[in-house]
Amino acid sequence: MTKIGGYTRSCCGISHEELPTSYGNPAPVYYYDAEPEEREDRFELDDDLCILDNEHSFIRGCLEIPVIGTDEHLIGGAWVSLSKTNFNTVENFWDEQESLEPMIGWFSTALPCYPDTVNLKARIHFRSDGKRFTYEFEIKLLLNLIKSFLIPAKELFISHNIKAYISGVEISSWSVYTYLDRKIKVTYT
Structure with a gap:
């Protein structure tokens, strides 16, 4: 039997002996669809926000899946597209996101090992204390x-x-x- 010996975080290079419970996607799926030489001109991208072609807006949140029998969650950093109006509202209330009402967006991350997850309708729930928002998917999808x-x-x-x-x-x-x-x-x- 193979023993998993932990992991090294890509952001800081620190090694951990336990299994990772948090995974990230540095950019929306559309970033990877673009040719590498086009990305710098077409995308404004940081850890939390992304704008494609000065037209399409994305924010990064947390897809949290409870681990049965524990208080832990498996967390995936994932992107959602927002309308320009909602994106501007999020930017204007960045430091007080808990005051925002839930918003509708479109899931913009391809999850490995699942059927197509891009463009699933998602309700975004904002949180306090600087935590990234969470998602609730439309039940039919x-x-x-x-x-x-x-x-x-x-x-x-x-x-x-x-x-x-x-x-x-x-x-x-x-x-x-x-x-x-x-x-x-x-x-x-």
């Missing part, structure tokens, strides 16, 4: 991500004649549309 996992899982279980249950309903008779509004728990025997 999030459910598409869930279905893209559950349907192949259902077929896998059925094809191998493995009894599996979702929220107490045997998977062979389970309908995606019937149970997506409930907390989903998959078990198999």
Whole structure:
């Protein structure tokens, strides 16, 4: 068995023995779509804000996924596009973001190992104490991500004649549309 010996932070070069729980994306996905020689002219980019072609605006926040059985979260730094009006509001209230109401934006980070996450509709929730904002995805789009996992899982279980249950309903008779509004728990025997 391979033992993971920790990691070294790219921002400061400090080594840590524990597993990383925070990952970052230095720029929105569109930055990587541009040719490297075009990036300096087309993007204004810092750690928290990005403007593409003086037209498209992005801010960086935290996608937080709770780690079951702990108080910890797996945190991914990710970008969301905002309308010019909302982007200007965020800039004007940068030091008092907790006073901002939630805003709608479009997820602008491609998450590895997931179906396409770019342009998922997201509600942005601002926080105090200089913490980056968090996201809440529009449920219909999030459910598409869930279905893209559950349907192949259902077929896998059925094809191998493995009894599996979702929220107490045997998977062979389970309908995606019937149970997506409930907390989903998959078990198999």
